[in-house]
Amino acid sequence: MFAAEFESAKTDSRRRAPRAPVSLDARLGKAGRTLCKVVDISIHGAKLQTYSALKRGETIWLTLPEVGSIAADVMWADDFIGGCQFRKPIDADVFALLVEAQGGIVAG
Template sequence: MFAAEFEPADTNGRRRSARAPVSLDARIGKAGRTLCKVVDISIHGARLHTYSALKKDSTIWLTLPGAGSIAADVKWADDFTAGCQFKQPLELDVFEKLVELNR
């Protein structure tokens, strides 16, 4: 019989900043024709639920309520869920306003 104890490594994850759970209606595309739902967000990126599949390593325009259009790189995509990283971090006050929309 094999037995061993282990201690998990204490890492702070891969993210540069904490994400906040939200439920925001947003749009994808320069013309904003594709609907999506932002389900969590940080100043550096967001996780999206989409109605059309996104491709990893593509760049999208994400229009957030009250924040306008933001360029973002799709870092991963799985069916109709995707994670994206903003080309420029959100301003802290913009991030806080987006989180506050869900309270």
């Protein structure tokens, strides 16, 4: 008979930074002509609901309140919902301002 103890790996999260549920009106495209809704945000990325289908691997321009236009890569997409990673993280103070304006709570 063989017996051994093991300790499972513990991971707090696969995310690099805290995220927060929000409901922010935003725009897609360099000219900002397409409306979308940001439903989740961190300093590194966001989850979007859109009126145009997103495609994994494409680079988009996302215009956020208090931030302006930011380049982001679509990391996953399911028709009109997708997650994007910002090419350059947004400032932590701006992130806090966006979340506080929504009355949101940052999740780890």
